[in-house]
Amino acid sequence: MSNEKQVDPGRRGLLVATCAAGGVAGLATAGAFVSTFQPSERAKAAGAPVEVDISDLAAGTMKTVEWRGKPVWILKRTPEMLASLKKTDGEVADPDSDRTQFAVTPEYAHNEYRSIKPEILVVVGICSHLGCSPTSKFQPGAQPSLPDDWQGGFLCPCHGSTFDLAGRVFKNKPAPDNLEVPRYMFEGDNKLVIGKDEKGEA
Amino acid sequence: MAFQEKKLPADAPLADKALNWIDPRFPLSATWKAHVSEYYAPKNFNFWYAFGSLALLVLVIQIVTGIFLVMHYKPDANLAFASVEYIMRDVPWGWLVRYMHSTGASAFFIVVYLHMLRGLLYGSYRKPRELVWLFGVAIFLCLMGEAFFGYLLPWGQMSYWGAQVIVNLFGAIPFIGPDLSLWIRGDYVVSDATLNRFFSFHVIAIPLILIGLVVAHIVALHEVGSNNPDGIEIKEKTDAKGIPLDGIPFHPYYTVHDVMAAAVFLIVFSAVVFFGPEMGGYFLEYNNFIPADPLKTPPHIAPVWYFTPFYSILRATTSDFMYWLIAGVAAYVALIFVRSKLRGTTKMVAGIIGLVVVVGMLVFDAKFWGVVLMGVSVMILALLPWLDSAPAKSIRYRPDWHKYIYLLFGIAFLVLGYLGTLPPTAGRTLVAQICTFIYFGFFLLMPWWSRSGTFKPVPERVTYHPH
Numbered sequence: 001m002s003n004e005k006q007v008d009p010g011r012r013g014l015l016v017a018t019c020a021a022g023g024v025a026g027l028a029t030a031g032a033f034v035s036t037f038q039p040s041e042r043a044k045a046a047g048a049p050v051e052v053d054i055s056d057l058a059a060g061t062m063k064t065v066e067w068r069g070k071p072v073w074i075l076k077r078t079p080e081m082l083a084s085l086k087k088t089d090g091e092v093a094d095p096d097s098d099r100t101q102f103a104v105t106p107e108y109a110h111n112e113y114r115s116i117k118p119e120i121l122v123v124v125g126i127c128s129h130l131g132c133s134p135t136s137k138f139q140p141g142a143q144p145s146l147p148d149d150w151q152g153g154f155l156c157p158c159h160g161s162t163f164d165l166a167g168r169v170f171k172n173k174p175a176p177d178n179l180e181v182p183r184y185m186f187e188g189d190n191k192l193v194i195g196k197d198e199k200g201e202a
Numbered sequence: 203m204a205f206q207e208k209k210l211p212a213d214a215p216l217a218d219k220a221l222n223w224i225d226p227r228f229p230l231s232a233t234w235k236a237h238v239s240e241y242y243a244p245k246n247f248n249f250w251y252a253f254g255s256l257a258l259l260v261l262v263i264q265i266v267t268g269i270f271l272v273m274h275y276k277p278d279a280n281l282a283f284a285s286v287e288y289i290m291r292d293v294p295w296g297w298l299v300r301y302m303h304s305t306g307a308s309a310f311f312i313v314v315y316l317h318m319l320r321g322l323l324y325g326s327y328r329k330p331r332e333l334v335w336l337f338g339v340a341i342f343l344c345l346m347g348e349a350f351f352g353y354l355l356p357w358g359q360m361s362y363w364g365a366q367v368i369v370n371l372f373g374a375i376p377f378i379g380p381d382l383s384l385w386i387r388g389d390y391v392v393s394d395a396t397l398n399r400f401f402s403f404h405v406i407a408i409p410l411i412l413i414g415l416v417v418a419h420i421v422a423l424h425e426v427g428s429n430n431p432d433g434i435e436i437k438e439k440t441d442a443k444g445i446p447l448d449g450i451p452f453h454p455y456y457t458v459h460d461v462m463a464a465a466v467f468l469i470v471f472s473a474v475v476f477f478g479p480e481m482g483g484y485f486l487e488y489n490n491f492i493p494a495d496p497l498k499t500p501p502h503i504a505p506v507w508y509f510t511p512f513y514s515i516l517r518a519t520t521s522d523f524m525y526w527l528i529a530g531v532a533a534y535v536a537l538i539f540v541r542s543k544l545r546g547t548t549k550m551v552a553g554i555i556g557l558v559v560v561v562g563m564l565v566f567d568a569k570f571w572g573v574v575l576m577g578v579s580v581m582i583l584a585l586l587p588w589l590d591s592a593p594a595k596s597i598r599y600r601p602d603w604h605k606y607i608y609l610l611f612g613i614a615f616l617v618l619g620y621l622g623t624l625p626p627t628a629g630r631t632l633v634a635q636i637c638t639f640i641y642f643g644f645f646l647l648m649p650w651w652s653r654s655g656t657f658k659p660v661p662e663r664v665t666y667h668p669h
Contacts, residue, residue: 037399043389064497069391071497129569131370132363133499157501158367159517159626172521174626176567 049195051187054120062136064125067194071125071133072182074192081165082118084140084151092168094178103128103180106197114166114181122184122194123167125154129175132158138165154179237424242449243456244430246664250324251428251456252463253317259464260310261416267303268405275355277401279394282357283493301479307349308485309471311508314342318583322608325595326429332587334426337419339584344412346580349508351404354397358490359500365392365400367503371516374570391496432664433595439663448664484623502625510622511615515579515641517626518634519572527571528563530639531556534646541650575638582645589648594657598665601655607644614640 039047047068054074057063062075089095089112097105097114108116115121125133134154142148145155146162154163159174167179185197207226210219224230274293276285289296318338321327327335354365369392373383388395427437427446436446450456480486484507489500505513519527535556539549563571594600597608614637621634 037385037388039384039389040395043393043395047390066497069389069393069496130367132367132503133497157499158503174517174520174569176569 047195049193052192052194053190054192055190059119060138062138065194067124067182072194073121073123073125073136075121075123075165077113077119077121077165081138081152082113085112085164085166087151088153088164088168088170091170092164092178093171093173095168097168097178097181099177103177105178105181106183108197109181112166114168114178116184116186120192121166122181122192123179124182126180127156127158127161127175128169128177128179129156129159129161129173132156134161134163134179237420238453238457239451241424241452242436242446243428243452244432244434244436244446244448244664245450245455246430246432246448246666247428247456247459248431249463250316250320250431252460252467253313253320255460256313256463256467257310257317258416259467260306260313261412263302264306264310265409267299267306268409270299271303272405277355277398279357279397279494282355282397286356298475301475304486305471305475305479305481307352308481308506308508309467309474310345311349313467314345315508318342319612322586323597324429324431325433325590325592325597327587328429328433328590328595329587330426331423331429334419334422335587336584337415337422339581341412341415341419342583343580344408344415346509348404348408348412349506351400351408353506354392354400355404356490357397357494358487359492359494359498360487360490360503362392362494362496363499363503364505365396368505369396371573371576374567374573376566376570393496429595430664431596432598432661434660434662434664436664448666504623507619507623510620511618511641512576512579512622514618514622514634515638516572516576517622518631518638519568519575520631521568523635524563524568524571526635526639527575528560530642531559531563537647537650575642579641582642585645586648589645590652591649592652592657594660596660599658599660601657603655604652607651610640611644614644 050065050067050072052063052065052074054063054076057074057076059076059078060081062073064071064073066072096112097110105114109122113121114123127134134156137143137146137150137155138152140150140152142150145160151164153165154167156162156175161173161175162170163175163179164170167181169175169178182194183197183199184192184194187193205226208222210222214222221231225232271289274285274289274296276282286300289300291297293299321335321338350365350368354361369383369386372386373379375382384390386396387393388399427435427449430436430448434448436448439447441447474481474485480488487504487506492500504510535553538544538552542549544552592600592604597605618634618637618641621630621637624630626634
């Protein structure tokens with residue numbers, strides 16, 4: 001009796017079904033392992049909104065608070081600082097914050113000051129290039145690594161990107177986009193909540 | 203077949219009896235013969251052929267020192283930095299183990315880069331050694347991953363910000379980028395979760411893959427046989443027993459060579475470990491002796507030297523440079539259409555890919571393309587066996603002007619590497635951009651330049667002068 005070349009369709013069918021079921025189980029298990037890479041519940045809880053008291057913030061000074069492990073800058077701009085934004089309008093890559101690739105600017109900051117209150121700037125102090133934290137260079141005028149007509153702003157030490165006093169990136173710099181404006185809201189005049197606005201948490 | 207055991211005389215030595223017991227149960231003698239004592243390697247190897255076994259030696263050093271480091275290291279964002287300092291100061295001889303491991307990382311790349319250069323010079327990647335080369339490229343990728351994951355573990359400023367920069371590279375990928383970097387980090391910034399998973403990759407996942415690939419690399423090599431400085435197949439001229447006329451058994455002839463090379467290597471290695479483990483900031487960056495601070499970026503972030511050529515290519519890709527890249531892609535597609543003998547359909551595919559890339563370059567920003575170019579600059583090595591169409595494998599029998607092309611490529615690679623350690627300026631970026639073109643031009647134009655010129659006659663037998 002020769003049964004070498006005969007395929008038993010019933011057994012072949014069971015074999016295929018077993019392989020398919022095994023494959024699905026394998027993929028589901030792989031999915032569980034992949035999911036373990038996501039932020040844990042504890043990490044998410046640590047990313048909760050942060051409240052900041054800005055009553056002691058003098059004009060022309062900046063305060064840095066930590067939110068989700070990132071530095072968030074709160075800069076109280078002087079009238080001269082606000083005036084400088086008009087001069088840099090032509091030199092920045094995205095003056096109206098229309099780009100959405102790196103971060104979407106919340107609509108309450110989608111204005112020429114990039115803020116709710118013109119004098120209070122709230123941005124995440126992380127360069128849109130590769131995540132370094134720029135340094136503040138508020139002093140206008142010529143200085144090392146900066147152009148001679150510097151109006152004040154921020155300089156990223158890693159790859160030389162420059163930003164104006166609204167966190168807008170200058171043209172032709174490694175950074176592709178403006179500094180991110182996080183979702184934030186005021187609770188009264190002197191209290192800021194970062195990571196949360198009227199629409200809910202970020 | 204029935205189980206058979208040879209009958210040895212009663213007074214045979216114990217070792218012979220033991221081997222006689224093992225061999226029918228496990229192919230011990232057969233494996234030893236196939237890979238060592240009866241593996242016939244060409245007799246004309248020169249010093250370039252030492253770097254393969256040296257790489258194996260460094261792998262062993264890294265694994266052994268790594269095992270002992272893990273006994274004292276703590277993969278915890280609050281404890282990691284202090285535990286490395288504890289190893290350095292309080293663990294008896296801990297400083298030696300740690301410096302051997304950190305110096306070993308750089309030594310690994312030095313040895314592997316020289317090993318790859320040898321392959322380039324003598325055409326060791328050519329048919330029939332394509333798989334040997336591909337396994338090698340995979341080993342190189344694993345090494346880069348291993349080095350990157352390991353560099354986060356001391357949790358110094360450079361560890362932290364280096365990881366931050368590299369993980370954010372993935373954020374440049376359109377649509378899925380930001381979620382992908384979040385998934386890699388497991389947190390909104392590089393944090394304890396990131397440190398723990400990188401530790402897991404560094405000490406178990408990648409080393410397992412690495413060892414598997416090293417075995418595959420050697421098994422594939424021993425299947426096809428080693429190349430040699432003349433680029434001749436020694437298996438084509440064999441004696442009556444099928445043994446290559448120009449082959450000599452790996453053991454003892456090359457084991458002694460390799461022991462000699464290991465001795466020289468260990469002298470240099472020890473000199474670095476004992477007298478300059480930081481190597482002027484190139485092997486261990488000074489900023490990494492400051493604990494990680496998520497709120498303060500060091501003034502200048504540079505990767506360790508072995509990544510800098512590729513990092514330079516990343517940085518060279520600015521928005522101005524995109525127009526030159528578009529021009530380069532267009533010119534390359536035109537070259538394929540005009541000067542290649544590919545089939546019409548293949549040319550159409552090349553044209554379509556070129557068009558998609560150009561449109562992509564106009565749509566997506568330079569940051570994304572910098573990441574792509576950096577990735578391609580490493581992955582392009584895998585294409586070498588199919589890009590090189592020179593009639594002679596070895597540089598010895600190529601036209602002399604080919605040597606200048608190799609030299610130009612080598613210089614461009616070193617310049618990129620040097621620039622990658624420095625902060626960028628307008629002038630340096632321009633030089634890096636020129637070198638980027640040379641780097642990719644070397645590979646992409648290889649199908650044309652490698653077959654041009656007058657080749658020297660390749661001898662029948664290997665060049666060998668007994669001494």
